[in-house]
Amino acid sequence: MLEGKKVAVFGERDDVAGLAVRNCVEAAGAEVVYETTSCFV
Amino acid sequence: MSDLPVIPSAAYALLHVPDLVRYGSKPWREIARDPTLKTRLQSSQRSFDEAACYPPNRTFIGAITPPELSQLPRPWHAVQKGPGSADNAGLFGEVVPQDLAYALLQQADVLEPGLIAISSELQDKLSRRLADHPVLADLNVRTPDTLSESRLRERLENGSALPLRLGSTLAGCVQRDDRAEGAEDDNLDARTLLEGLAAKASAAVALKFLLHREKLAPDAIDFIISCGEEAAGDRYQRGGGGLAKAIGELCGCVNASGFDIKNFCAAPASALVTAGALVSSGIYERIAVVAGGSLAKLGMKFEPMLAQGLPILEDCLAAHAFLVTRDDGTSPLLHIEPGSVGLATIGSSASDEAVYRELLLEPLATLGLSLTDIDRFAPELHNPEIMEHAGSGDVAHKNYRMIAAMAVRAGAIEKKGMEAFIERVGMPGFAPTQGHIPSGVAYIGHALEAIRRGEIRRAMILSKASLFLNRLTLLYDGVSFVLEANRGLESRTP
Numbered sequence: 001m002l003e004g005k006k007v008a009v010f011g012e013r014d015d016v017a018g019l020a021v022r023n024c025v026e027a028a029g030a031e032v033v034y035e036t037t038s039c040f041v
Numbered sequence: 042m043s044d045l046p047v048i049p050s051a052a053y054a055l056l057h058v059p060d061l062v063r064y065g066s067k068p069w070r071e072i073a074r075d076p077t078l079k080t081r082l083q084s085s086q087r088s089f090d091e092a093a094c095y096p097p098n099r100t101f102i103g104a105i106t107p108p109e110l111s112q113l114p115r116p117w118h119a120v121q122k123g124p125g126s127a128d129n130a131g132l133f134g135e136v137v138p139q140d141l142a143y144a145l146l147q148q149a150d151v152l153e154p155g156l157i158a159i160s161s162e163l164q165d166k167l168s169r170r171l172a173d174h175p176v177l178a179d180l181n182v183r184t185p186d187t188l189s190e191s192r193l194r195e196r197l198e199n200g201s202a203l204p205l206r207l208g209s210t211l212a213g214c215v216q217r218d219d220r221a222e223g224a225e226d227d228n229l230d231a232r233t234l235l236e237g238l239a240a241k242a243s244a245a246v247a248l249k250f251l252l253h254r255e256k257l258a259p260d261a262i263d264f265i266i267s268c269g270e271e272a273a274g275d276r277y278q279r280g281g282g283g284l285a286k287a288i289g290e291l292c293g294c295v296n297a298s299g300f301d302i303k304n305f306c307a308a309p310a311s312a313l314v315t316a317g318a319l320v321s322s323g324i325y326e327r328i329a330v331v332a333g334g335s336l337a338k339l340g341m342k343f344e345p346m347l348a349q350g351l352p353i354l355e356d357c358l359a360a361h362a363f364l365v366t367r368d369d370g371t372s373p374l375l376h377i378e379p380g381s382v383g384l385a386t387i388g389s390s391a392s393d394e395a396v397y398r399e400l401l402l403e404p405l406a407t408l409g410l411s412l413t414d415i416d417r418f419a420p421e422l423h424n425p426e427i428m429e430h431a432g433s434g435d436v437a438h439k440n441y442r443m444i445a446a447m448a449v450r451a452g453a454i455e456k457k458g459m460e461a462f463i464e465r466v467g468m469p470g471f472a473p474t475q476g477h478i479p480s481g482v483a484y485i486g487h488a489l490e491a492i493r494r495g496e497i498r499r500a501m502i503l504s505k506a507s508l509f510l511n512r513l514t515l516l517y518d519g520v521s522f523v524l525e526a527n528r529g530l531e532s533r534t535p
Contacts, residue, residue, distance in 0.1 A: 013507055013517060014421060014436045017393050037517075039507035040433040041306070041423050041474055 003029035011037040042529060046317035047372035050364045051486035052250035053102050054134040055357040055473070056142040056243050056334065057093070059086035060206040062356055064232050065339030082343065083208075087118075087352045093129040093136040094122045097424045098357065100471035102131030103486055107468035117426050118352055133486040134250040135176075136357070142242070143205055143212060144171040146235075147185040149242040149291060152218070155186040156234055157205070159213035160193055167212075176253045180245060180291060188213070203231045226276045236336040239358050240271040241284060244333030245291045247360035251329060252292070255364055264325040265289045265299035266316055268308035269332040270476050288331055297329075306421075306480040307506035308332070309361070310520035313482070316365035317377040328365045334358025335475045342431035342474065354427050359478040363485060370529035373492045376522055380407035383503065383521030397447045400503060400519040408523060412453040415466060415523070416497035418444050419484035421505060422470040437470035438463070440503070480504040485524070492526045499525045 007030045011018030018037040026032060062068055063082055072078045092098060096117040100110045113120070129136040137145070143159065144167040150157045159167055164187045171181045188196065193214055196202045202216035215238070218229040227233070244267065252259060265285040272280035285299030304311040309332055316328040340355050347353075365375065376382075383404040389395035405412060420440035428436050444466070445459040454462050472479030481502035488500040506518040 012433075013505065014439050015434070020393055037509065037515075039510060039517075040431070041421065041428070041436060041476065041479070 001028065005030045006033045007031065008033060009035040011035070013037055013039045014041065042368040042370055043374065044321055045368055045374045045376065045378070046320045046365055047368050047527065048313070048363055048365055048375055048485065048489060048524065049369060049372035050251060050255045051489060052134045052247045052254055052362045053131075053483070053486055054243060054246040054250060054360045055092070055098055055101060055136045056145070056246065056360070057089050057136055057357050058139050058142050058339070059353065059356045060139060060208070061235075061239070061336060062086070062340040062343065062353055064203065064235060064336055065341060065343075065355070066337040068340040068343055069232065071344070081347060082340070082353060085347055085351075085353050087354070087356055089129075089136075089138045090122050091352065092356060094120060095354075096120055097426065097471040098136055099131060101359065101473070101483065102135060103133035103490075104128065104131035106487055106491075107471060107484070110471055111469045115426065118354060132490065133254075134247060137246060140167055140207055140212070141170045141174065141177075142358070143167055143207075145177070145180060145242040145246065146215075146238050148180050148182055149238045149245065150185075156218070156231075157213060157215050157238065158186040158188040158193065158196070159205075160211065161187040161189050163207075163210075163212050176249055177246060179293060180249065182291065201231065203235065223275070228275050228279050236271055237273040237284075239336040240269045240273075240333030241287050241291065242333065243358040243360035244269065244284070244288045244331045244362070247333075247362035248288060248292045248329055248331050251362035251364055257327070259293035260296045262289070262294045262297045262327050262329050264316075264319065264328045265294060265297050266312040266328060266330045267299065267301045267332060268304075268312035268330060268477060270305065270308070270335055271333070284333070285331070288333070289329075294329070304518060304520070305506035305508060305510065306476045307504035307518050307520045308477050309480065309482040310502060310504035310522065313363060313365060313375065314377055314382050314520065314522060317375045320365055320367050321377065326366060330363040330365060331361070332477055333360045334478070338475050342427055345431045349430060351430060354424070355474055357473050359473045359475045361478060361482060363482070368527070368529070371527050373489050373524045374527055375524060376408060378407065380404065381523065383519060385517065385519040387516065393443070394450075396517075396519055397443060400521050401444065401447055402451055404521060404523065405501075410499070410523070412444070412448040412451060415499050415501045417468065417484070417488065417491070417500040418466045418503060419468070419481045419488065419500060420444065420503045422468070422472045422479045422481070422483045423474050424472060424479075425470050427474050428470070435470065437467070441467045444503075480506075481521070488524050492524065499523055
């Protein structure tokens with residue numbers, strides 16, 4: 001589903017971190033064009 | 042007696058300052074875009090009584106316990122004053138009303154002429170409030186500056202001062218450092234200086250309650266570590282520090298030295314570990330670890346509150362103070378043996394699992410413990426009522442899910458037992474969203490009491506820090522430690 005897609009990743013420190021999402025979507029064949037992990041506290 | 046340090050006592054305080062919410066970072070920026078927002082913020086303020094009887098606030102100051110909070114139906118902000126909830130005091134400290142908070146800000150102000158001036162019509166009343174307080178009266182150390190209302194308005198009109206209001210009444214103002222050495226320095230404008238004064242004054246309140254609880258004279262403290270998130274200093278050393286000694290000076294801790302520890306939200310956990318090491322080594326005997334509240338974080342999530350017709354719940358400056366000493370034979374032990382303090386090394390902090398391995402599993406393994414040997418985990422204990430309305434979900438519960446997931450990975454529990462595990466070791470978040478205040482250490486006061494009552498044997502404090510907010514690294518940090526019932530106490534138990 002993500003093969004060849006470009007993905008912007010927005011992670012959260014107290015939830016799913018950006019890196020974890022990156023690893024998942026890259027494994028699914030997507031290209032991560034932006035990744036960040038935010039802190040909302 | 043062991044070689045380990047102990048935490049005999051903790052104190053917590055809330056300064057209810059609804060009229061300072063406008064100086065929080067988010068409200069300040071939004072008011073600049075839309076000045077009518079000031080009126081809407083004012084009409085959404087909570088009264089002092091509402092803030093004092095708010096169940097998370099009562100939990101924070103030790104009037105009720107986290108398990109008692111978990112039994113109260115939500116929304117908590119709908120709780121009205123009722124039997125047993127009218128008092129603003131708890132086991133650990135108080136909710137301080139705004140007029141008294143202004144009197145404390147004046148006392149925190151050491152410049153001549155002062156940065157804070159109160160209306161001459163109100164000064165006597167405010168000074169009397171402080172002088173009559175059973176715990177805080179000693180903070181009444183200087184004769185503050187007063188101004189007539191017309192002079193106050195003049196000062197506000199020239200643009201270098203900000204008003205201090207008590208509802209619709211102009212109570213006073215805080216002004217920038219207008220001396221030659223302070224001129225043209227953005228770090229010394231009225232709002233930035235108020236941040237430092239707010240941190241100092243609120244921390245002093247917590248420290249006074251700590252001394253009061255332990256029946257300690259201020260001169261019995263020989264070192265102070267401040268661990269708040271403020272950045273005091275002028276243009277050449279913004280964030281230089283000096284809060285610890287400033288707080289100690291205000292509280293009369295004449296025999297203490299001190300320094301500040303910075304580690305974002307995890308600074309209190311870092312400071313407690315450092316304090317433990319300093320007393321264990323014999324360098325100091327009684328260390329106070331203190332932190333004041335964050336002016337910048339007042340009203341941080343105000344927009345969803347306004348949009349949903351809720352009161353502004355981020356209206357309190359929160360502060361804490363902990364006493365760290367050598368083993369006294371009774372107080373809960375602070376485990377700082379080599380390998381027992383959880384951390385996040387630079388090489389591992391990119392991965393959640395690696396971080397939690399270092400923060401959670403490895404320290405417990407060093408102590409010969411499993412995750413199921415810990416009775417309570419205290420991660421980020423942000424009040425969910427604030428976070429959920431802001432769309433960020435229940436931060437405490439998210440952290441518990443991660444802890445439970447690590448317990449599954451470690452084979453300590455089965456996956457189907459995750460929720461039951463969380464129920465057993467968890468608690469609702471109850472601390473104001475003031476960064477370093479909710480970060481695990483908000484539970485220490487309750488942990489000490491629960492350990493003393495024999496309800497729990499061990500608690501693990503887990504703090505996280507978003508180092509990446511400094512724009513200098515992408516890392517975050519974690520610090521954890523275990524508190525345990527004193528073995529000396531156990532040996533005396535029949």
